Structures are given as C-alpha cells and as structure tokens.
Amino acid sequence: MIISMLKKNFSIIVTILLFVVLFIAGAATYKGFLNAQVFLNLLIDNAYLIIVAIGMTFVLISGGIDISVGSVVAFVCMFSAHLLQKGWNPVAVMLLSLTVGTFGGFIMGYMIHCYEVQPFIATLAGQFLYRGICYVISTESISITNPTYSFIANYQIRLAPKMYISISVVIALLMVAVTAIVLKYTKFGRNVYAIGGNEHSAGLMGLPVAHVKISVYALSGFCAALGGIVFSFYTLSGYGLQNIGLEMDAIASAVIGGTLLTGGVGTVIGSMFGVLIQGIIQTIIIFQGNLSSWWTKVAVAALLCLFVVLQRVIETKGQSVKQQKKAAV
Amino acid sequence: MTAKPLxxxxxxxxxxxxxxxxxxxxxxLRSGEIHALLGENGAGKSTLIKVLTGVEKLDSGQIELSGEEIRTKSPKHAQELGISTVYQEVNLCANLSVAENIFIGREPKKNGMIDWKTINSRTKKLLNKLNIDIDVTQTLSHYSVAVQQMVAIARAIDVEAKVLILDEPTSSLDATECEKLFNVMNQLKSEGMGIVFVTHFLDQVYAVSDRITILRNGELVGEFLAAELPKLELISKMIGKGYDVLSETIKNTDNDQDIEKQVYLRADKVLSIGNIKEFTLDVKKSEVLGLAGLLGSGRSETARVIFGADKVSSGTLYIKGEKVNLGKPLDAIKKGIAYCPEDRKTDAILGNLSIRENIIVALQSKEGMFKFIGRKKQEEIADYYIKLLQIKTPNREQLIKNLSGGNQQKVILARWLATHPELLILDEPTRGIDIGTKAEIQQLVVELAHGEMAVIFISSEMDEMLRCCTRMAVFSEKQKLGELEGDEISEQKIMKMIAGGNER
Structure with a gap:
C-alpha cells in the first residue's frame, strides 16, 4: 500500500526531495543559510509566481498552455498604478484588476474552445495585447504611493521573534490550499484532469468539456491578475518591461513539479515546490556571492531537462509494465 | 420474453x-433482450448508434424510449435518459484511476467534496460483479485493453441504464474475456436491460443474441430472430450476395509437397528477451505461412523480430542464405521485407495525407530521401494500385481518413506492394473490415504467394487462416510450439497444440 502510494506520487516526491536536498546543501555550505527566515523569504519573494503557477498548472493539466500570464502581471501592476495615481479606491482597483484578468482569460478560452484556435496562438495574442496596453498607459515606470497598498506591502505577520511573512504569502498559501482541494475533491477539478487525459473521451462520458476548458483559462487569467496585485505589493510600482518571460518561469515550475505538458497529470503542490526550487537556487547563488544571478537560469535549464527526461522514463516504464500485463492476459 | 418495446x-x-x-x-429493442445490429462497414450501424446517443443530430425520424418520444441532444443527455454506450475504442481517460473512470461526471459527494472512499469501494464491488479483481486506485493506463474495456462496461451499466449499447466490444478481447463479457450481458439481460450488440464476429452474434437487425447501405434489410436465421443466410443478407465466395478454400495446394520451395528467410534460434522465446523458423518463397496462436501468444512478436522492429537478443537471421543484421525496420525494408502492422489506426495510417501519399511513403523511404519520386510516377503507382486492389475512392487525392476501414487497409497493402517486397508480413490484415473486402484481401494474399513472394499471415480468425495458409507455425505463451503443413492443418490440430502448450 505504502509502496503504491509512493509510486503514484513519485514525481512530486522527487521534487520535494530535491528541494530538501538543495536546502541542506545550502545550509551545509553557507553560514546563516539555516535560518527560518531564509525559507520564509523564499515564499515572500516568490508569492506572486506561486499564484501565477497555480493558474498555469490548471491550464497545463487540461492539455493547454497560457503564455499571456507574464503580460497580465505587468498589465495589472501598470493598470493599478495608473488608476491609483488618479485617486481610485484601492479595493475597486483590485476588484477591477481581477475582473479584467478573468474576463481576458475567458475570451481566450472561448476562442480556444469554440473556434479551435491553438492555445499557444490565442494566448500569444493575449500576451501582445496586455503588453501593448502597458506601454499605451505609459512607457515610464509609475510608482504606487497609495497608503493601503503601502500598508499591505510593508505589513509583517510575525510568526515568532525574527520570523515573519507578508500578506502576499498568506494569499499564495491560501490559493494553493484552495486549488489543491478543488483539483482533488470537486467535479470541476476532476474534469480538468479528464479533459487533459482525453478530451474526446471526456465528451463521450458526458462531461461539460466546453465549460471546463473555458473556465480553466478564466481561472488562469484570475490567478495571473491576483499574481499581478501581489507583485504590485512587492514592487510598489508598475512598469511595462516587468516580468517578461514570467510565463516560462511558471511553466518551468509546473514541469519541475511533475505536471505533464501533454496534459492529464500534475498538482499545484508540485508547482509550488517547482517555484521554491527555482527560488532556492537563486538564494544559493546570492549566498555564494561571486556568481551572476543568471546562473539561476542555467541551473533551472539543467533541472528542466532532468525532470522532462525523468518523466519520459517513468512513462515508458509504465508502458512496458502495461505491455507485460497485456502479454500475460 | 415479453415483447414490450423498450x-x-x-x-x-x-x-x-x-x-x-x-x-x-x-x-x-425490447427489454430483456440482446439485439445484434449487423451490417458491413458503411452500412450505417455506427451512424444509427451515434444518432441514438446524441453524438450526431438526426435529420428526421422518431425515437421513443419506454413509450415517450425523445430527442437526444448529447451523450450526456442520452446517459441521463438511460442510454449507455461502450464504444469500440475504449473511450475512457487513461490518466485517471480505474474508480474515477467509472464515476467521473457523477461522483458521490460528502460535505460538498468528492467522496473518494465511496467511489473506490463501490467500484471494487462493481468490478467484483464482473469477476475482475484489480487495484481500483491505480491509473487506468496500467491495465490491458481488455481490462479497460471491462471498466468501460462497468461504467456503462452502473448508471442505471435501461439501454446498453455495445459497439464492437469484443474486438480487443480474447476468447475467455469474451466469455466473461457474455456472462455479464446475459446477467444484465435477465435484469431486464435491453442490449444492442454491434460486432463483426458472427459466431458471437449467435452465442448471445436473441434478435438480429441487419442494415445494408444505410437501409434496413430486416429484423430476424437469431434462432431462425442460419448463418449463411445472414451473411448473404449482409453483403447482398451469395456466400459462395467465402466458403471454398482458396489456398494453393497443387504443388505443395513435390517441389522443395526455396527458403527466403531463416530465423535460426532467434530470441528476443521479453518478446519471444527462442525459435527457429523458415519462410519459403511462394507460400503463405500462417502464424497461429491466441492474442499475445508471440505470433505478432515473431513478425516484429523478423522485421527488425524488436531487437534480436541472440540467434541469427539469414536472408537467402546470407547472414543479416536487422537493427531497425528500414534495414528490413531495404532487404525487401514489408510489414503491415496489427493496429492500422495507430501504426500505419497517415490520416491527413492523401491516398497517393500514403501509398508512396514506404517506397520513398526505401529509395532514400534524395531520390525523389516524381509526381507523375507517384500518380501512376497510385492509380495502378487503386485499380489493382479495387480501392473505392473518388480519386487518388482523397484523404485516407475519409475512407472506410476496408479501403484504408487496401491502401496500406498497396503501400507495401509498391516496394515490391520479397517477403510480405500481414498482421491481422482483415480485422474490423467487412466480409466482402475480407474475401478480396484473402484472395489477393493467395495470388501474391502464387508469384515469387513469400507471405507471413497472422489472423485471429481461424477460418481465414485455414483458407489461406499452406503452412502454419503455432505459438502459445511466447513460444513456438511446432509447425503444421499441407493436409495436417486443421482447426482441431492447432487447438490441440495450443492446449498442450498451455499445460507445460
């Protein structure tokens, strides 16, 4: 029973193990690394990416892809900064941002499902659109001075003396918990897996394919917008050049966390650890002190290759088991 | 049996x-009956079922279920009305667990959350009823097609169905699995369910069906009681012509024992680990060699080893006395071996290419990338084979996916014939195609062997093997048991060999 549990969650266990190994390696090499706040900073610095990666995980499980999310994050920051500068109510700004993000995702999902547009193309259009609007709003960086935003950005939730997290971390962890439950314990979540596994079959089994597919992109849009809000807490500014390539970080996190790009397999917990692994590599490089921070990308590239190959190996192994069973029948 | 229409x-x-x-x-369809829906490919069986289950919209007509008029809008709607379908290709999600595949879309809930415990335990019970004992939390992809098919059936019957449609459920099952399925069907029938059974295997029709409805070219031929319709008559009603074409032996027996035929290929003590145990086999020119055995007995594996698709772990292959090393299929193709694989949908057809392109592709790869075959030459070749094999198509540029199964199979045959092979391996060349085309393909196989060609023929249908093959190698449990030749070949002998092999 335990062995079969381990087998079923093999890739996520590998991800978590890798995280632990990296943490231990860091702690063994650098003084001051073994500090709870180092870990908490990982969450603080990557809260927005965790949230974006959640939406991406849903899309990837359903068998699609959403490359608009990086632009959405930048757009939401820019848009919020602009409206706040004009004196809008911060709550209204947040709600409007979420609505715009969700609606944009809905439109892309609608195109993808109803007109059978390739997800890559539909969301590429979204990427250009959002990025374009950023520059239309302003080519300069706009800073956010709104007191509510500043308050949220600077508020520290003390867990213990010298240990704190930000409100963003709470939002991110809450999102992870809620979406993990949605994926495992609701019809919507299971339908996402089914459609990613075999869309045609899902339709024949009477599942609401259209509804689920469109919802997944709307959810990704929502997560990206929420990630944008969290990111605006983090930087307190909006700038059109922010977060170029963020969608790829989100995809990389999901893949390192065990999500299959072909759809049907993946977890948000895995994606969260995918984000944290990228974060910890960066932390190690900062601690090292001499290396360029771009070495993070090199390390992530190596990890990505490793994980994709690992997934293939598991898959082919599974197939050979199946063939043997077939032969035994 | 009550005659109340359901x-x-x-x-x-x-x-x-x-x-x-x-x-x-x-x-x-009446409640408590198994009703076979028969017809050749393209007769309209699938369309009738699709219309009934809401996959396709009907143009006009009336459907009544339990006396009430219905118009199914989608598969989901049909399911809600009590019409469940199991399709020919397993339509489940291989990435989900067995239990989930049965319950998805109608999951039991507890406190608003999916209740996995109930799902798993109910699935276990349900599958036990069908005599299947597996780990239901394991993903479906872990299990064989046969088990997947059973899971599909379990799903279909658990939704409180009044009508169960089985669209070619047995095409991937072996004899014992079929038996299991029939038991389940009979059990459901006695519970009052109406079952529509679509199949190509006529023996199975007689094994379980009460009534038979026959379609031909989209029109109704008639409804008959199974007990009152002899098999020959049934077939002639299906194809609209006499059965004579199928009843006689067509194999070439005249010059059998007298002349020693030239050995084309010899597999000497060949072994492929995990695929087939050590075997020695001669393939001779001008003969149809049958590889007999049950599904998974090693017959396809043998063919794959000869074609270089599976690795030879030890032993040697000789072609015309010369030692060869076939590392990959292309090596085999270059030596003049052609292989029509078992599963034409996944292994052979390039659906979005035209008939011409599908025919030319093997020849092109044999010639090599740089010797481009001119368009005109391609057209000549395509036209030649379309005519030779009587492929029914408006023109050679038709996409292959638009053809019926039988005609697709002919195109695949043409593909390999175009390479002028010296050895042609046919793995289940007639599966899932109609009787008329079957006969044509069998005839062709025998004619090919009449020339110089060596043919290896693999089929699950014993009749077909008996009709075509002049020599047979019998397999069981990944092992070659022996060979039969000429008059020795009979269904009984083969069965005995297989049964004997199992005892060991």
Missing amino acids: LTMRKIYKVFPGVKALSDVDFT
Missing part, C-alpha cells in the same frame, strides 16, 4: 455531405 426508432434519416448514411431505418 426503444423504438422509426423512419430515421441522416444525410452526411454526399452520403446517405441512413434512410428510412426502423429499429426496435
């Missing part, structure tokens, strides 16, 4: 662009 379909019409798929078709 489901009636009256005057059903359905037109696809350019084709009258159904015209004026009636169909009646």
Whole structure:
C-alpha cells in the first residue's frame, strides 16, 4: 500500500526531495543559510509566481498552455498604478484588476474552445495585447504611493521573534490550499484532469468539456491578475518591461513539479515546490556571492531537462509494465 | 420474453455531405433482450448508434424510449435518459484511476467534496460483479485493453441504464474475456436491460443474441430472430450476395509437397528477451505461412523480430542464405521485407495525407530521401494500385481518413506492394473490415504467394487462416510450439497444440 502510494506520487516526491536536498546543501555550505527566515523569504519573494503557477498548472493539466500570464502581471501592476495615481479606491482597483484578468482569460478560452484556435496562438495574442496596453498607459515606470497598498506591502505577520511573512504569502498559501482541494475533491477539478487525459473521451462520458476548458483559462487569467496585485505589493510600482518571460518561469515550475505538458497529470503542490526550487537556487547563488544571478537560469535549464527526461522514463516504464500485463492476459 | 418495446426508432434519416448514411431505418429493442445490429462497414450501424446517443443530430425520424418520444441532444443527455454506450475504442481517460473512470461526471459527494472512499469501494464491488479483481486506485493506463474495456462496461451499466449499447466490444478481447463479457450481458439481460450488440464476429452474434437487425447501405434489410436465421443466410443478407465466395478454400495446394520451395528467410534460434522465446523458423518463397496462436501468444512478436522492429537478443537471421543484421525496420525494408502492422489506426495510417501519399511513403523511404519520386510516377503507382486492389475512392487525392476501414487497409497493402517486397508480413490484415473486402484481401494474399513472394499471415480468425495458409507455425505463451503443413492443418490440430502448450 505504502509502496503504491509512493509510486503514484513519485514525481512530486522527487521534487520535494530535491528541494530538501538543495536546502541542506545550502545550509551545509553557507553560514546563516539555516535560518527560518531564509525559507520564509523564499515564499515572500516568490508569492506572486506561486499564484501565477497555480493558474498555469490548471491550464497545463487540461492539455493547454497560457503564455499571456507574464503580460497580465505587468498589465495589472501598470493598470493599478495608473488608476491609483488618479485617486481610485484601492479595493475597486483590485476588484477591477481581477475582473479584467478573468474576463481576458475567458475570451481566450472561448476562442480556444469554440473556434479551435491553438492555445499557444490565442494566448500569444493575449500576451501582445496586455503588453501593448502597458506601454499605451505609459512607457515610464509609475510608482504606487497609495497608503493601503503601502500598508499591505510593508505589513509583517510575525510568526515568532525574527520570523515573519507578508500578506502576499498568506494569499499564495491560501490559493494553493484552495486549488489543491478543488483539483482533488470537486467535479470541476476532476474534469480538468479528464479533459487533459482525453478530451474526446471526456465528451463521450458526458462531461461539460466546453465549460471546463473555458473556465480553466478564466481561472488562469484570475490567478495571473491576483499574481499581478501581489507583485504590485512587492514592487510598489508598475512598469511595462516587468516580468517578461514570467510565463516560462511558471511553466518551468509546473514541469519541475511533475505536471505533464501533454496534459492529464500534475498538482499545484508540485508547482509550488517547482517555484521554491527555482527560488532556492537563486538564494544559493546570492549566498555564494561571486556568481551572476543568471546562473539561476542555467541551473533551472539543467533541472528542466532532468525532470522532462525523468518523466519520459517513468512513462515508458509504465508502458512496458502495461505491455507485460497485456502479454500475460 | 415479453415483447414490450423498450426503444423504438422509426423512419430515421441522416444525410452526411454526399452520403446517405441512413434512410428510412426502423429499429426496435425490447427489454430483456440482446439485439445484434449487423451490417458491413458503411452500412450505417455506427451512424444509427451515434444518432441514438446524441453524438450526431438526426435529420428526421422518431425515437421513443419506454413509450415517450425523445430527442437526444448529447451523450450526456442520452446517459441521463438511460442510454449507455461502450464504444469500440475504449473511450475512457487513461490518466485517471480505474474508480474515477467509472464515476467521473457523477461522483458521490460528502460535505460538498468528492467522496473518494465511496467511489473506490463501490467500484471494487462493481468490478467484483464482473469477476475482475484489480487495484481500483491505480491509473487506468496500467491495465490491458481488455481490462479497460471491462471498466468501460462497468461504467456503462452502473448508471442505471435501461439501454446498453455495445459497439464492437469484443474486438480487443480474447476468447475467455469474451466469455466473461457474455456472462455479464446475459446477467444484465435477465435484469431486464435491453442490449444492442454491434460486432463483426458472427459466431458471437449467435452465442448471445436473441434478435438480429441487419442494415445494408444505410437501409434496413430486416429484423430476424437469431434462432431462425442460419448463418449463411445472414451473411448473404449482409453483403447482398451469395456466400459462395467465402466458403471454398482458396489456398494453393497443387504443388505443395513435390517441389522443395526455396527458403527466403531463416530465423535460426532467434530470441528476443521479453518478446519471444527462442525459435527457429523458415519462410519459403511462394507460400503463405500462417502464424497461429491466441492474442499475445508471440505470433505478432515473431513478425516484429523478423522485421527488425524488436531487437534480436541472440540467434541469427539469414536472408537467402546470407547472414543479416536487422537493427531497425528500414534495414528490413531495404532487404525487401514489408510489414503491415496489427493496429492500422495507430501504426500505419497517415490520416491527413492523401491516398497517393500514403501509398508512396514506404517506397520513398526505401529509395532514400534524395531520390525523389516524381509526381507523375507517384500518380501512376497510385492509380495502378487503386485499380489493382479495387480501392473505392473518388480519386487518388482523397484523404485516407475519409475512407472506410476496408479501403484504408487496401491502401496500406498497396503501400507495401509498391516496394515490391520479397517477403510480405500481414498482421491481422482483415480485422474490423467487412466480409466482402475480407474475401478480396484473402484472395489477393493467395495470388501474391502464387508469384515469387513469400507471405507471413497472422489472423485471429481461424477460418481465414485455414483458407489461406499452406503452412502454419503455432505459438502459445511466447513460444513456438511446432509447425503444421499441407493436409495436417486443421482447426482441431492447432487447438490441440495450443492446449498442450498451455499445460507445460
């Protein structure tokens, strides 16, 4: 029973193990690394990416892809900064941002499902659109001075003396918990897996394919917008050049966390650890002190290759088991 | 048996662009009966079922379920009305667990959350009823097609169905699995369910069906009681002509024992780990060599080793006395071996390419990338084989996916014939195609062997093997048991060999 549990969650266990190994390696090499706040900073610095990666995980499980999310994050920051500068109510700004993000995702999902547009193309259009609007709003960086935003950005939730997290971390962890439950314990979540596994079959089994597919992109849009809000807490500014390539970080996190790009397999917990692994590599490089921070990308590239190959190996192994069973029948 | 109609379909019409798929078709299903729906490929069986289950919209006609008129809008709607379908290709999600595949879309809930415990335990019970004992939390992809098929059936019968449609459920099952399925069908029948059974295997029709409805070219031929319709008559009603074409032996027996035929290929003590145990086999020119055995007995594996698709772990292959090393299929193709694989949908057809391109592709790869075959030459070759094999198509540029199964199979045959092979390996060349085309393909196989060609023929249908093969190698449990030749070949002998092999 335990062995079969381990087998079923093999890739996520590998991800978590890798995280632990990296943490231990860091702690063994650098003084001051073994500090709870180092870990908490990982969450603080990557809260927005965790949230974006959640939406991406849903899309990837359903068998699609959403490359608009990086632009959405930048757009939401820019848009919020602009409206706040004009004196809008911060709550209204947040709600409007979420609505715009969700609606944009809905439109892309609608195109993808109803007109059978390739997800890559539909969301590429979204990427250009959002990025374009950023520059239309302003080519300069706009800073956010709104007191509510500043308050949220600077508020520290003390867990213990010298240990704190930000409100963003709470939002991110809450999102992870809620979406993990949605994926495992609701019809919507299971339908996402089914459609990613075999869309045609899902339709024949009477599942609401259209509804689920469109919802997944709307959810990704929502997560990206929420990630944008969290990111605006983090930087307190909006700038059109922010977060170029963020969608790829989100995809990389999901893949390192065990999500299959072909759809049907993946977890948000895995994606969260995918984000944290990228974060910890960066932390190690900062601690090292001499290396360029771009070495993070090199390390992530190596990890990505490793994980994709690992997934293939598991898959082919599974197939050979199946063939043997077939032969035994 | 009560004759109360459970489901009636009256005057059903359905037109696809350019084709009258159904015209004026009636169909009646009573509760507590197994009703076989028969017809050749393209006769309209699938369309009738799709119309009934809401996959396709019907153009006109009337459907009544338990006396009430219905119009199914989608598979989900049909399911809600009590019409469940198990399709020929397993339509489940291989990435989900067995239990989830049975319950998805109608998951039991506890406190608003999916109740996995109930799902798993109910699945276990349900599958036990079908005599299947597996780990239901394991993903479906872990299990064989046969088990997947059973899971599909379990799903279909658990939704409180009044009508169960089984669309070729047995094409991937072996004899014992079929037996299991039939038991389940009979059990459901006694519980009052109406079962529509679509199949190509006529023996199975007689094994379980009460009634038979036959379609031909989108029109109704008639409804018959199974007990009152002899098999020969049934076939002639299906194909619209006499059975004579199928009853006689067509194999070439005249010059059998006298002349020693030239050995084309010899596999000497060949072994492929995990695929087939050590075997020695001669393939001779001008003969049809049958590889007999049950599904998974090693017959396809043997063919794959000869074709270089599976690795030779030890032993040697000789072609015309010369030692060869076939590392990959292309090596085999270059030596003049052609292989029509078992599963034409996944292994052979390039669906989005035209007939011409599908025919030319193997020849092109044999010639090598740089010797481009001119368009004109391609057209000549395509036209030649379309004519030779009587492929029914408006023109050679038609996409292959638009052809019927039988014609697709002919195109695949043409592909390999175009390479002028010296050895042609046919793995289940007639599976899932109609009787008329079957006969044509069998005839062709025998004619090919009449020339210089060596043919290896693999089929699950014993009749077919008996008709075509002049020599047979019998396999069981990944092992070659022996060979039969000429008059020795009979169904009984083969069965005995296989049964004996199992005892060991």
